[in-house]
Amino acid sequence: ExxxxxxxxxxxxxxxxxxxxxxxxxxxxNTLYWYRQNxxxxxxxxxxxxxxxxxxxxxxxxxxxxxxxxxxxxxTLKIQPAELGDSAVYLCASSLDRGNTEAFFGQGTRLxxx
Amino acid sequence: AxxxxxxxxxxxxxxxxxxxxxxxxxxxxxxxxxxxxxxxxQGLQLLLKYFSGDTLVQGIKGFEAEFKRSQSSFNxxxxxxxxxxxxxxxxxxxxxxNAGKSTFGDGTTLTVKP
Numbered sequence: 020e021x022x023x024x025x026x027x028x029x030x031x032x033x034x035x036x037x038x039x040x041x042x043x044x045x046x047x048x049n050t051l052y053w054y055r056q057n058x059x060x061x062x063x064x065x066x067x068x069x070x071x072x073x074x075x076x077x078x079x080x081x082x083x084x085x086x087x088x089x090x091x092x093x094x095t096l097k098i099q100p101a102e103l104g105d106s107a108v109y110l111c112a113s114s115l116d117r118g119n120t121e122a123f124f125g126q127g128t129r130l131x132x133x
Numbered sequence: 134a135x136x137x138x139x140x141x142x143x144x145x146x147x148x149x150x151x152x153x154x155x156x157x158x159x160x161x162x163x164x165x166x167x168x169x170x171x172x173x174x175q176g177l178q179l180l181l182k183y184f185s186g187d188t189l190v191q192g193i194k195g196f197e198a199e200f201k202r203s204q205s206s207f208n209x210x211x212x213x214x215x216x217x218x219x220x221x222x223x224x225x226x227x228x229x230x231n232a233g234k235s236t237f238g239d240g241t242t243l244t245v246k247p
Contacts, residue, residue: 022178061223062243110176124176
């Protein structure tokens with residue numbers, strides 16, 4: 020069974036440019052999460068989806084970040100425009116449902132903004 | 134608000150030696166506690182979790198953790214470390230059984246000497 024798939028693995032962009040990350044969760048998993056992991060820190064939840072509905076986006080900087088999960092399957096996280104401080108690893112995870120005890124993580128996208 | 138402290142940023146142990154990684158949490162109610170491992174370039178993998186019951190929990194890869202309410206701790210242990218255990222370890226505390234909603238510590242990097 021395929022795990023959580025993220026692309027691209029690495030991305031280098033200039034500040035003020037837009038960038039998008041894509042995530043395909045494990046088949047059948049209704050809950051999807053996006054995290055940001057800064058260097059030397061643990062992951063911080065940005066947004067959580069239950070199917071296609073964003074149910075927790077309190078930590079998402081809405082002035083420049085947006086996310087969507089059309090049809091409740093794969094998801095895209097976008098930053099526009101990117102700032103130097105956005106350099107981090109962006110992790111996607113999924114779980115069977117909101118009550119499930121385990122979240123499965125993808126390998127992440129390492130973003131460098133120069 | 135819940136929080137997690139991992140006091141040791143970096144730990145080095147010799148292969149075959151025992152290991153203990155410390156985790157202290159702050160949470161007003163019964164915590165849901167998790168340990169994850171992250172190998173370089175990989176996503177996070179759940180090692181073990183504690184919700185209730187026996188305070189000594191067994192996980193994958195020979196790891197165990199002990200919940201001590203009086204000390205607000207959930208330390209991870211392994212009796213004999215293997216070179217493949219070198220990775221970063223994250224402790225997390227959640228408000229429920231949904232692991233994806235947890236608050237993560239900043240991690241402890243484990244180096245294993247031959």
